[in-house]
Amino acid sequence: MEVLFGPFFDWISANPAWAYLAVFLVAFAESVAVVGMIVPGVMLLFAAGALIATGELAFWPTVTLAIAGAISGDSLSYWIGARYRHQIRAHWPFNRHPKPLDRGVAFFEKYGAMSVAFGRFVGPGRAIIPLVAGMMRMPRTRFAAANISSAIAWGPAYLAPGIVFGASLKLAAEAAARLAILILILSALLWAAVWLARRLFFLLSPHASRWVQAWLRWIDLHPLFARTAQALADRQHPDAATLAALALALVAAAAMLGMSLSADLFGAQDLRINQFALDLGQSLHTPLADQLMAALSRLGEPVVTIPLVIAILVYLRLSAQQRALEYWLAALAFTLLVTPTLGWLVRIPRPDLGLDLRWPWSFPSGQVLSATVLYGFLAISLSRPLAARWRWTPYALAAALVTAVALARLYVGAAWLTDLIASMALGLVWIAALGLMFRRHTEPLEQSAGLALVTLIAASAAFTAATLTQQQLDIARHQAIRPPTHISEADWRARQDLPIASHREDLWHRNRRPFDIQYAGPLDRLAQALADHGWERAEMLAWNNAIKLLSPSLPLAELPVVPHVHDGHHDDLTLVKDLADGRRLVLRLWGTHSEISASVPVWAGNVTEVVKHRIVDLLALPTTLPVEAIGKQDWLPDFAQMPTIAMDLGTPILLAPRDLGLLSAQ
Known part of the structure; x- marks a missing residue:
């Protein structure tokens, strides 16, 4: 942490007057009409709060200047609105973008004088409300009372998150900076997984049907693939043979690629990206991080995935969804058969850390592959009855869960980074083929609430029971064994x-x-x-x-x-x-x-x-x-x-x- 922020903190310590002036100017600018719409005041005041926590700035001078800046900025906006109320709409930016001003007027008309106080925190544009108050001829005394009282509450409220963050950084630096960095990395990557899943869904879903039809027409022209095309297109065509052929082809392709790369070109341990990721994961180890990552890894362990699958199969059986049940059996069978088969065929060893793990091979990662297939196919099942604008959420949640499992396996050093990515890719290809046939050969549920509830209860119960009974055992298995x-x-x-x-x-x-x-x-x-x-x-x-x-x-x-x-x-x-x-x-x-x-x-x-x-x-x-x-x-x-x-x-x-x-x- 000090490497990243040390020079900045040193400059602040040597020039505190400039820092206090910056706090006033930021609070002032954020409250001025138009200017406040582009100034990242929240982020800058967050940073000021962090400086308070680290001792670089004093609390009372900082909060006083923030309050004074907010009052001054709102007062200037009010004066501009009162002085130029008839000409404001005719000038930029409101002559080209009138909606922010219209929303501000509507907000003011709804809440009256209280809109000045409300708008400072939750309004449609906190820099617009004082301007609108001036345009609407709000009495000066009432505006001043609302302006001052809300600013007094606003200053500490906007500095508080930064203070808490700075205090946590200081505590993390004292206890373990590694834990803070790990949480930042984990949060960033999970957010990236959710963001990417949402973006890909909205990018690909409008074209998916057209692409599938084009692909089916293409493979229908080739005698070797014609039967597969017929099976995918015909709703009444039996699925078992086609699924078996697809699975066998996928396993063969993965095995051939894996063996050629590991035997003829290079080993996973020779890739710099793999060694870098392994070293980074090992350097971030702390006791609390071990607890966290052991829990995340458990999301892909059999102690959670098997009870979850059993609960789903029972639910589908009781609700007379036989066709869907068969697809779930196919998804489960793939992970159970492919993991040992590809492991023995490709034989990519795990990183040599002395971990007490029963399976010696890095690819495929059983936890990551099973998590990808299970949570991915669950997302396909749950998303079908949802409204179009919410259909991305199961995919985003599945992406976050799979990413969490992969990061946990990387943290403990149970597999190489490239093997984790390859395991996810293998699972994605399988659920893509499985999901395509599932959607074409089964009718969607009217609602997914029952399946979602069963999934939540089963996963929570299995995860809690496993955590209570074998958390310390899992941590011990993932600790490197070093002979004295x-x-x-x-x-x-x-x-x-x-x-x-x-x-x-x-x-x-x-x-x-x-x-x-x-x-x-x-x-x-x-x-x-x-x-x-x-x-x-x-x-x-x-x-x-x-x-x-x-x-x-x-x-x-x-x-x-x-x-x-x-x-x-x-x-x-x-x-x-x-x-x-x-x-x-x-x-x-x-x-x-x-x-x-x-x-x-x-x-x-x-x-x-x-x-x-x-x-x-x-x-x-x-x-x-x-x-x-x-x-x-x-x-x-x-x-x-x-x-x-x-x-x-x-x-x-x-x-x-x-x-x-x-x-x-x-």
Whole structure:
């Protein structure tokens, strides 16, 4: 985050007067007639709110200037309307685009004086209403009262989202910037999937029937495809043989393409885009992100998809929709047969991360293929009875679900990016052929509410039950298995080529948090040894104590400590020491996957200082100071009293088991 916004924040800190002036001018311009229609005031005030949260701008000066700018802009618009009310319609832009002004007049006539207050928030054009108020000869005192009172409420309301966003960024930077970036990427890609599905639907649907008829005429001219064309065109033609032939042809084509690419040209692991996507996914790992992505991956797992399909088949059977039931069986059979068949034929291995997964092949991804076929065919079924303007919604929802499953599989490193895309493409081709025959050979339901309700209930119940019973198991399966590295005590003490991180792993690899402590031994023993020097286990931030952050009056010692992330994991041990002057020191240690003599684990970490950062006197965040702000003299005496510690301040301080009397001397 600092890489992206650091220079901007530095400029704001050095030039706060210009920032405050910009807030006034933005609020003013957004309220002026015509000008306010093109000024992105909401976005700019959102940014100002974020600067308040980060401490670059003060709250009261910013909100006061925003209110003053809004009042001034509305007053100017009112004066223009009162002064030139007869000439306004004759000048640009209203002489060419009269609709905004007409809507403003209608809004004013409906709500009267209250339209000034309402229009500032929800009106048809907040910069138009004051202009219309002047044109309609609204009394100045009534306008001023509505203008001032609404601006006082508008200023904090428009800054508040930015303040919340800035506070979340600051908390994310303290806890795990990776999680914030992952959520931004996930949200952007899901939105893109919905947007693309909607755009493609409105782009293709008007021409779909004409294209299908042209395609059927083309293949009817070829003897090899004539039977397929006849089956697609004839509503009474039996489907089973045609569907089987289409599925077999699709599998054969995918297998031939996959084998030729993997065997003759290149492997999936050799593609830069695949390696980049894998590295990005692995770099964004955090414990909370693991929870989220395990849940999204479950949307394509058999524990959710099989109960969902069974519920749909039962519903179709009970509602006497035998033909539709057969198509659903065809959709399910395709995923069950094609996944193992293509896997063994193409044999593209998964990324070598040591994941505990039963299936060794990357293509096709069973979760992505089943999600594409299941949710795609469900969208085809649900969209038929809908009105034309809403028919895109099932497709958009299906696109979002499939994208979520694919991103989750990419995040855990279960498949290569190109194989995930190929799996989606394979599923799309199949449901396109299946959906074409389904639409031509079955009658649409009068309404899809029953099927939608059954789908929602079955999917929710299966997803909830699976989450409650195997969430932690799924997370463990998707964690890379790293065998420990064995090192000798002599090498550890001599610091010779140790496979131990020297810094807390940073998303941008800036090495801003060096590890200044290494410890070998049980963590409980270290915590016990340091307890005599005032160190105690920290209360970590969790859902049950997060409300304390809403109490800025609490002393720093009573605020929970925000967990940090290294190598995708939270700190294994967190101790705090509250100093007499109100300062707080925090010791954090993480596992290193190294052991001494195959039995003594080695931990690495650091000691930092946290301060209380107040945001608008509504929120308090314990924030870690830069490493240069704390000297080792603040905490070294506590460790110096322990025997035989290496005192070289240029390298990590080593605490060995026998140094603390944990193991007998050899």
